[in-house]
Amino acid sequence: MMSDDEPRLGLNQNEILQYVQAANALSVAFSRFSARVRARREREGRLAHNDAPHAARQHEVRQHPPVRLMTDAEQDEWQGRAPSSLSLRSIGEPVTVWNAQMVDPNGRATGQWGLEAYTWDPAGRPTSTALVVCRDAEDALAMTQYLREHGTPEALEQLRDLAARGSGQFAAPVPAVLDPASKLPGDLRPKLVLSEQDWEATLREVLPEGLADRIIIKDPEHKHHTAWRELHELANEEVQRVGADPAKLARLVLTVPRWSADVVNPPALAHWAIKESRTSEDYRKLVVPGADEETEEQENTAAAKDELVRADAAEAPRYNDVRSPEDAIAWAKGLERHNARDLLEAKTGYGRWGDRVDAILNTTFPGIAKMALDFAERERERKAAAQAQQDARTVAVKEAPAEVLAAHEQRVAELDPSKAIHQREAHTYIGHVAPEIDRLIAEKFADNPKIVEKLDALYPDGIDQAIALRNKATAEEAAAAAEASAVDDPSTARREDADGQDAANGRRGVAATERGIASSLPGEQPPVLRRTQQGQGPVQGPTRRT
Secondary structure, three states, X not given: OOOOOOOOOOOOHHHHHHHHHHHHHHHXXXXXXXXXXXXHHHXXXXXXXXXXXXXXXXXXXXXXXXXXXXXXXXXXXXHHHOXXXXXXXXXXXXXXXXXXXXXXXXXXXXXXXXXXXXEEOOOOOEEEEEEEEEOOXXXXXXXXXXXXXXXXXXXXXXXXXXXXXXXXXXXXXXXXOOOOOOOOOOOOOOOOOOOHHHHHHHHHHHOOHHHHHHHOOOOOOOOOHHHHHHHHHHHHHHHHHHOOOHHHHHHHHHHOOXXXXXXXXXXXXXXXXXXXXXXXXXXXXXXXXXHHHOOHHHHHHHHHHHHHHHHHOOOOOOHHHOOOHHHHHHHHHOOOOOOHHHHHHHHHHOOOOOHHHHHHHHHHOOOHHHHHHHHHHHHHHHHHHHHHHHHHHHHHOOOOOHHHHHHHHHHHHHOOOOOHHHHHHHHHHOOOOOHHHHHHHHHHOOOOHHHHHHHHHHOOOOHHHHHHHHHHHHHHHHHHHHHHOOOOOOOOOOOHHHHHHHHHHHHHHHHHHHHHHOOOOXXXXXXXXXXXXXXXXXXXXXXXXX
């Protein structure tokens, strides 16, 4: 037995308990510190501490606006599914509004909600209408109630404009002579004053070659292509809005962020650099040629005019009227916490006018930054899961290349049905290449009972239907490629390129499904075809076994 005065190599029970208590205390302190840091970050309107992940997450949020216009395909599905009585006016009501879940082409709920609204004149004639999609169910319900209480043609027009602005950098064309009292329309896209090719050339002149290649993403299939399109839209907007020099904008892209090899989304970080820089008081001097030569008196005069214009405004601007960072700050400060329309505007404008505006929005609507971040993360996980399923289906129905099929067709043509060795080879072929090859074998070896039996077991509903499904899948994939190559029309509020990508993804899913069921067809289909005799049509093979 060890005495009390003998040395010990380990910790005694009391010492172990003290260390455990200290570790628990450190864990609690760290959790509290992390919570305070996270709360401060959210108060400042940030989605991450570092600029690169913050910019990447903001881009994700912008790709899923809280309200958007229904696409043509969605409208067709919506109107075919919804009872026509819902859009009829009840006696005496000035507005009709209702909502329902959106569904995908397979009839499954998408989690988004559609909203349809009409206003009526005293004679019962419709005066305005709106068909939009809300990302969140609570917004659809809140806007339904809001429109029932405040539904006017102007309110529906504002909702349509807000839905149009939600999908990109939208701004009205600036006239040559701007009348401060005039109100610019809110549903127009900016004119194209800086082409994508010119912006690309400018970036390549200013940026190092490697950085330019990381930012300029021209491939529509690339995951950062939409971020590149956003960057071009923002540069075009700034050239039009303040007369910015594209080379000076490119200089901001180079100097404002901290570039490193681990930047998640380079074009999104470049977008953030310009977006944040335009909130600076010295922004015009940095990007407008000759602006740094303006006298102090000229600057004071311009500032005084801007102040008079803002003072003349009866109320804070709506989001559809925001055309500058100054407008955005005035708009954000004028929002009310418990107003459904204001909340929808805040969600739409979050991440578009700089961190200062985002901080104001998060103060008025606590948690808006976290809601945006949570949705972006859920959407990322959903897309990753869908892509994994798509990849699994693609692998399961992977086809042989055309040149391989041609070689097998040539070999089947060389087989002699009268030779036993060729009969065994044909029997081995079945089910291992493609239905087209199996059909050739079925026609050539129609008198061989073993081959007919194997074909009947493998294709109980017929080879022709399998081939037809494969052909339909090929057609869907060709149509998907055409949809994916759609180019955005700057003269419209809708993003034709984004709609094309959505349509292409739907067609790819249909194609994968058709290929997946080509080998196991439900229902009654034509039986396996036997060899066609000269001058006769196809002859049916053995009756299906039950």
